[in-house]
Amino acid sequence: MDRISVPQSDSAMASVSKKDSVSPKGSAVNGNVPTTKKTAEGLAGLYDSDEDDASGKDGGLDALFLVRNKPEEIERYVIHVRKMLLEGEGETVIEIGVPIDQGGKASGIPTKDLEVAVANHVKALASIPAIGTKIETRTNGAKSTEVWIVRDPPKEEDFIEVRVAVVGNVDAGKSTLLGVLTHSALDDGRGLARTKLFRHKHEFESGRTSSVGNDILGFDVHGTVVNKPDPHNNNLDWVQISRDCCKLITFIDLAGHEKYLKTTIFGMTGHMPDYTMLMVGANMGIIGTTKEHLSLALSLSVPVFIVVTKIDMCPPQILEETMKNIGRLVKSAGARKLPVMVRNTNDVIHAAVNFPSKRVCPIFQVSNVEGTNLDLLRQFLNIVPLRRTLCESDPAHFQIDDVYWVEGVGTVVSGTVLAGTIKVNDTLLLGPNSVGEFVPLPVKSIHRKRMPVSSVRCGQTASFALRKITKREVRKGMVMVDSRLNPISSMQFEAEILILHHPTTIKPNYQAMLHIGSIRQTATLVSMTKEVLRTGDRDRVTFRFIRLPEYIRPGTRMVFREGRTKAVGTVVNVIPQATLAQQRSKFKDKTNRTFVKRGGPKPPNGKPKVEAIKEHA
Structure with missing residues (x-):
């Protein structure tokens, strides 16, 4: 009988049969495994294979x-x-x-x-x-x-892309593991592997990641890794990997230090990860930002799997204590997941097939120096399915998470296609700008993982070269959408929020930094239904951005923070911003003031030139 590891108690991880029972929701209450018929059926539904629907007149196909x-x-x-x-x-x-x-x-x-x-x-x-x-x-x-x-057979300019956010406390081994996986070379125990991924001088000096990095791991149609570093400079050829692979894992390497928390939150919200890989050092355990990163992933409804690193240097009793604490954390009231120790290929298959359901939390124990269990982690990444819902027929919607200026090319924007299909020379609406308007712009060229392509579809990340616009006119958080969407910018919106932590109370006019997709802007809490909000409270509130209008869609997950305050929520209603014409009309009715701009040639009558400048409401 196939066997897979699940927790029997808070103090140990044990091996049980697929037919042993757990809660239908995938969590063992108080560490005990219930044995009722109902919960047994719940486990059967949790671990069944994904054979789904080949029904005919006789109701299905038998095993023979x-x-x-x-x-x-x-x-x-x-x-x-x-x-x-x-x-x-x-x-x-x-x-x-x-x-x-x-x-x-x-x-x-x-x-x-x-x-x-x-x-x-x-x-x-x-x-x-x-x-x-x-x-x-x-x-x-x-x-x-x-x-x-x-x-499916490999297609030119196309491959399956799965995005994995890599989080965990500082010194947990995040960059080291990515260096080992992507360059197919073990670490020397002194940080050799991580130096292959650093991008800034201070990162080499401190050994700490401070920016959002992207690294790739490609698999061909048979599941073989296609990453082949250059033997001279040890760099990876992204274009060659993209052409050779059938499936590509994009690792979003995020910072672990608390002072870079805003960068980590932006990476989790703006880069739209499919899964989260939470790193825990076996010798250090659950410390620092580990719990905060886990709660962030859970609040954004991103499935989490855990990788315990440095098992080669950790004493057995310390490793056992770390595993106990991880089991308690994963089964806690805030997470309610079923921890599954992955020890063999059979465990990998069950964990990968059931992982998108968010019921299970696979746990790996690896060593970047000795290579222990790295093959199981690669198998898991090769098998794990996509979690996104296809929407290729919808109007195009592209979310911008970064802006560049490339010599000889011009302005380049990168981001994620949230809906529809975008092709070269398509004209999309870029915005909102500082006054809430959307400007039509053609897409000059498209690159995907540094490889030129003719089109991209929903769920894929890409970079667009734009015409007739400068870099300073584009910012993170803007979107490029199809004109059929009739986009409307907004300064105010309503959201249902949950206060995860706040030291005192929250009242109207409270300000915090909001993260909504790739949007990152301070907003004021205008109104709420309750008098005050404290830790653990839920409420429907209204926010107003303090600087610029944004394009927001109802149903989008959001995170807001300010100091030690952390809260999550969902946008439920967007209040459209008044059009520019309405603003001008409103201003004209209120005042007749005229601002004088001096300079330039005088008119023939000798009077100074006067230019009326109208303020925006």
Whole structure:
């Protein structure tokens, strides 16, 4: 019987069967594992394979349908695989030897039949077409199953992209692990691997990341790492990796030090990660910003997996204590997740398939010096599916998270496509500017991971070269949208918030820094339904930006902070800003003052030139 690790108590991680029961919500209450029929069904739903829907007149396909090789059953199987590939944006995990869309469960099929089933499975994939790679063979007595990862054939200028935010306390080994994973070379124990990722002089001097960095790890269609550093300067060729890979993991390397917390929050909100990798040093445990980073990921509804580093230098008793504390933290009331220790390939498959549901929290123990369990972490990243919902047919919406000036090219903006498809020479509305207007601009060229492409679609990150605009006219937080959206800027909006921590009370006119996507601006709390707000309170409030109008959509998650104050919420209503014409009309009704701008040639009548400058409301 397949076995996977789950917590039995706060003091230990134990191995239990897939059929042992946990809460249907994926958390063990008070460390005890309930044994009721209802919770047993909850665990079965948690760990079942993702065979989903190949139903026909007889209600499904049994475990031996690939052995019988009937044309009508194979055709339904092909339809099922195509559907799963479409839902997974080009990849899915399939187990051969189990029924599809049937109530009963099977432990496998005889080994001799499995060989026939695999051969027919390969033929079915060729007709799609798709490419499959075997991950693991599972044996239960005289019966067996095989787990395969199936992907669409590689496409030119296109690959599956999964974004992973890397967080954790300072000195937890974040940059070191990324250096080892992306450059396929172990660390020397003195920080060699992390120096390959630093970008600023003070980072080399202090050994601490202070900016949002991006690093990539590519897998080909068979799951083999394609990163090949240059033997001379040890740099990675992003263009070559993008061309060779079928799946690309983008690591968003964030700062661990508390003084860079605003940069970390911007990376979590502005770069739209699919998953969060929380790093914990085995020798240090849960200290510093670890809990704060975990709460940030949970508040943004981003699934979290934990990597415990430095196990080669940590005494066994300290490592055991660290694992106990991690188990308590993950099962606490604020997280309510099921910690799963990953020790083998079988654990990797179960954790990766069920990870997007946000019920489980996989935990890895690795060593960057000895290479312990790094292969399991790579397998997990290779298998873990996308978590995004496809919306390619919607009007285009691009969120800007950085702006550059490139010599010979001009203004370049980078960000994430939140909806639709954007092609070269498309004209989009850029804004809002300082007065809340949107300006039509053509997209001159598109780069994805430094590789020129002709188009990008929703969920992908890219950089656009823009025409007829300077760098100072563009800022982080602006958007480029399709004109069909009729975008309207806003200075005020309503949100439902939860106060995570505040030392005293919050009243109207309170100001804090808001993070909404890539927007980062101070806002004033204009009104609220309660008289005061304290730690743990929820309320519907109205915010007003103090500087510039922004483009906000209802339903967007937000974070606001000020000193030790931390709160999260969701935008529920946007109050449109008055148009510029309305502002001018409103100002004209209130005052007839005229401002004089002196200078320039005088008119023929000898009177000074007067230019009326109207203020914005």
